[in-house]
Amino acid sequence: MDTRIEIKNLSKNYGKKQALKQINLEIEQGMFGLLGPNGAGKTTLMKILTTLTRKTSGDIKLCGIPVERCREIRQMIGYLPQDFSMYGNMSVYEALDYLAVLSGMSKKERAMKVPQMLEKVNLKEQHKTRVKTMSGGMKRRLGIAQAIIHDPQIIVVDEPTAGLDPEERVRFRNLLCEIARDRIVILSTHIVGDIEATCENIAVLNQGEILFRGTVSRLLDSVEGKVYTMEVSVMELPMMREQFLVTGILTNGSTANIKIISEEPPAKGAKLGQADVEDAYMYLMNHASALTGSV
Numbered sequence: 001m002d003t004r005i006e007i008k009n010l011s012k013n014y015g016k017k018q019a020l021k022q023i024n025l026e027i028e029q030g031m032f033g034l035l036g037p038n039g040a041g042k043t044t045l046m047k048i049l050t051t052l053t054r055k056t057s058g059d060i061k062l063c064g065i066p067v068e069r070c071r072e073i074r075q076m077i078g079y080l081p082q083d084f085s086m087y088g089n090m091s092v093y094e095a096l097d098y099l100a101v102l103s104g105m106s107k108k109e110r111a112m113k114v115p116q117m118l119e120k121v122n123l124k125e126q127h128k129t130r131v132k133t134m135s136g137g138m139k140r141r142l143g144i145a146q147a148i149i150h151d152p153q154i155i156v157v158d159e160p161t162a163g164l165d166p167e168e169r170v171r172f173r174n175l176l177c178e179i180a181r182d183r184i185v186i187l188s189t190h191i192v193g194d195i196e197a198t199c200e201n202i203a204v205l206n207q208g209e210i211l212f213r214g215t216v217s218r219l220l221d222s223v224e225g226k227v228y229t230m231e232v233s234v235m236e237l238p239m240m241r242e243q244f245l246v247t248g249i250l251t252n253g254s255t256a257n258i259k260i261i262s263e264e265p266p267a268k269g270a271k272l273g274q275a276d277v278e279d280a281y282m283y284l285m286n287h288a289s290a291l292t293g294s295v
Contacts, residue, residue, distance in 0.1 A: 002064035003028070003029045003153070004026060004028055004063070005025070005027040005061070005062050005154065006026055006059075006061045007023055007025040007026070007027075007058070007059075007060050008059045008060075009022050009024060010022070010024075010058035010060060011055070011057045012044055012045075012048060012053070012055055012056050012208075013056045018208055019044045019208050020045060020055075020208045023205075025203055027201075028184070028201070029180075029182070030184070030201070031177060031185050031199045032184065032187065032199060032203075033187050033194075033201070033202035034046075034187065034189070034203055034205060035190070035192065035202055035203070035204050035205070035281065036190060036205035037190050037206065037285075040206045040208070041205055041207070042158070042188045042189075042190075042205055043082060043158055043188070045205070046079075046081075046158050046186070049062065049067070049077070049156060049186070050079045050156055051067060052079075062076065062154060063153055063154070075150070076153045076154060077153070077156065078147030078149075078150070078152035079147055079156045080140070080143040080144055080146075080147045080155075080158065080160055081158050082162070084139065084142075084143040086142070087131065089130060089132065090130070091128050091129060091130060092123055092126050092128070092129050092134070092138075092142060093114060093118065093127040095142065095146075096114050096117060096142065096145055097114050099149070100113065100114060100149050104150075105149070105150065118145060121141040121144055121145045121175060122171075123141055123145065135168070136163050136164055136168065137164050137165070137169075137171065140160055140161070140164065140168075140172055141172065141175070143160075144157070144175060144176075148179060152183070153184065154184045154185075155183060155184070155185045155186070156186045156188070157185070157186070157188065158188045159188065159189055159190070160172060160176070160187070160189070160194075161191060162189075162191065169194070170197075173197050173198050176198060177198055192277055193278075195216070196276070196278075200216055201216075202216055204284060204285075206285060206288060211285070212284055219277065219280045219284070220275055220277065220280050222280055222283060222284065223261060223280045223283050225272065226275070226283070227247075227272065227273045227279050228259070228260045228266055228271060228272060228273055229257060229258065229259050229260070229270070229272075230258060230260065230266065230267060230269055230270040231255055231256070231257050231269070232255065232256055232258060234254055240258060240266075243266075244261070244262055245260065245261040245262070245283065245286050246258055247259050247261060247279050247282050259273055259279070261279055261282065261283050261286075
């Protein structure tokens with residue numbers, strides 16, 4: 001069985017605005033990260049994959065099935081949108097049971113699957129809790145439960161950790177990784193840390209175009225030998241920001257330790273530093289902006 005998503009020359013126009021421009025991607029089983037700033041076109045792409053929005057042109061196949069076959073696609077896909085909401089007065093159990101009804105599950109299936117899903121997403125003890133009283137992290141976990149209750153082959157999650165506290169973010173990322181063992185999970189986010197912690201295969205999207213596709217390791221290679229650390233006075237910070245791409249600042253009284261990305265050593269006393277995914281991402285975005293003349 002084909003377990004890939006193939007996207008070829010995908011474009012989406014809203015009137016004269018082109019939201020996606022000739023997107024080409026191949027996504028295999030496991031976690032896949034789609035990284036980009038707000039407004040990059042990530043949500044548009046997710047909605048096209050989940051058949052909520054129609055493409056303008058191009059070809060998409062999910063596990064060998066063309067995206068135009070909406071009924072079949074919706075049976076194989078689970079979706080957690082950025083703004084997941086439910087009826088606030090329902091209990092957790094009632095809400096998930098109702099969403100399972102909408103998925104076409106029988107009463108017998110629901111009686112078995114709803115408790116299983118609540119246990120899987122660690123909401124078993126909260127099954128009587130009203131949705132409106134849940135924390136943001138609990139609501140996200142309920143959202144994942146509804147996305148996977150019909151055992152889909154593909155799961156799409158859009159900005160799932162935005163607004164969560166650090167503990168909930170880690171718990172949610174671990175849950176996604178567990179789910180991705182035997183299916184495709186697409187994580188769409190602007191939070192670099194989520195990608196760094198969960199995904200090896202990624203794509204970077206900006207202004208409707210793919211800037212990078214490949215592994216996190218290959219993205220990191222782009223800043224190899226270009227990350228420096230140095231100590232400067234706080235008074236020098238504005239000048240350093242103007243001259244260099246500064247990706248980190250740690251102030252200590254009148255001095256600051258800064259991290260800089262530069263093709264050459266930025267100054268005497270600068271030391272080579274350890275690059276991380278955020279450095280590579282910032283370098284990529286800055287380089288793309290320079291090429292388009294926007295900086």
